Amino acid sequence: MRLDGGKTISIFVCTIDPKCFPMQMKSYLRFLTLFFAATLGLVGCGPAADKSEKKTRIICTTGMVSDLVKQVVGNDAVVNHVIPSGLDPHTYKPTPQDVSEIMSADIVVYSGIGLEAKLEEILDNYGKQEGHTVFSLGAALPDSALIYVENGHSVDPHFWFDLELWSLATTQVEMQLSEQMPDFQAVFKERARQYKDSLQDLKGWAQTQLSQIPADQRVLVTVHDAFSYFGQSFEIEVRGLLGISPELDAGVQDVSSLVDFLVENEIRAVFVEESLPTRTMEAVVAGCQTYGHKVLLGEKLYADNVGAEGTPQDTYIGMVKHNIQTIVSALK
Template sequence: MRKYWINYLIIISCFMLIFSCQEKKKNAKFKVVTTTNMISDLLHQIGGDSIEVVGLMGAGVDPHLYKASEGDVTKLTTADAIFYSGLHLEGKMVDVFEKMNKSGYKTFALSDGLPEKNKISSANFAGNHDPHIWFSVENWRLAAKFVTKQLSTLQPQNKEFFEENLRTYDLDLKSLKEDLNEIASKLPKEKRILVTAHDAFSYFGKEFDFKVVGLQGISTTAEAGTKDILDLANFIVENDVPAIFVESSVPEQTILALKSAVESKDKNVALGGTLYSDSLGNSGTPEGTYLGMYIYNMSTIVNALNVTE
């Protein structure tokens, strides 16, 4: 088996030489490479048609486990700027981005645009912060401002255009927050217990007053064991949780095992639906945008949990 990361770092060391030999076409758009499709959507909102956005990860891709392909290397070496989430969401790729930045590449972690008080610490993730920052709408507003600032520095001739797009998008995000609060208000607080495949919804829980329990840890690299499943099954029975949720970027086997464990205790628990956690939906659908994804998630959660006997 080839030494993937060793070869990858060797390639990285050659990036500057490759880049220096390439001549950018005169009329080519400013090329931005992104990791997750949440970030791609954000760059589209701010950059509009003045930039070309190239995403590495599509719908249903788990960024915790993602490994860059040889094709990704080409995308990265020809990029004018690279935006990634940070806080180790992208696993080992973060180390590569940091090395590229030291070599002169323009790489930006969205998490750098957030103050420390906005980041949730997690003892379950080697003492690092929870990387699922987009589930706080307030954090996403700050991320949009961060992207606008960086693009304006890189393309000062389009600064006013970026800032106008930010003003429009910020109004959309404010409206989104109001809509989410309205939907959440239909669910009594005693029913706001969200059980999912992995612990991706802590920011959501904090912002909308939900108790959130993930079967796996913050990173999907941590596997749930039999004891984890049995402990959570007991929690569901004790708290009379009516539904649990699959995630689009996480295999459903562990949630199905949890459902079976609950039912072995003579308690019915439904699969409440599939939530978008580490990626948006398919491009061209409402769920393929941050705004549409969040409305879908909140509606799915509230509808599944707001059951009456």
């Protein structure tokens, strides 16, 4: 399907700390973007391929965003994502192949509000090009629903663990894609409705499961601060060893204060994450043992991305179910 008169939508939220984004990296991304933009421009001068018979190509950043888009478009578009499962989206650096995929897509969808920090310059450049559509799920959420950290200077990008916000993101995907692919408006609306019903069912199931955890154990300790929306939604206290972006290693002071907290509150379990190293949390468990307090190192949680394709966690719903079962079985 051709995107005739496709409107360029560029929503860009920059929360990158310049210290975490060296100049060499910026120059490299600028070079890649300009190179591929120039290449596509040259291709555009030749005999254009007939796009009318082709399906719309949608490129997403993470597998989670890709899953949401697929729920709405079904087989009516070709949907792929660039950040592989198991890799951390906060620190993921795009390859030339990723840039090529993004620059040649009809529509690009990303999670945004600071999650894909190293990709945002490319996404911004893509959005400025005529006929390209790019939108961020997080940027369209009501500001009042977002959690601000660091004295209000940064927004926490992990909104997907509030199922109501994921449902709002579903509506946004449906509306944005219906605008770009108007022939499919009715079917997109129906699929989005069904998916939002599934999210409501998932929320009810999650609440029932989490109610098995005793009141004094309703504390979720993870490697980085990815679960604040989850905690707010399900009334569970959350503690992360690292901040909202896991770029820095935990210091001795961070480990020591977390050990004190776990011992004082007799918390029974802590959790590691699929896309992050486990060594710092292992140090926390060892630290608790020196005080005679045994802490279980729980199974890996999926924080910033879905699981590998073919696993039960390769969808958003599968990922949330895995996390809930893992948390409940360790803390109940």
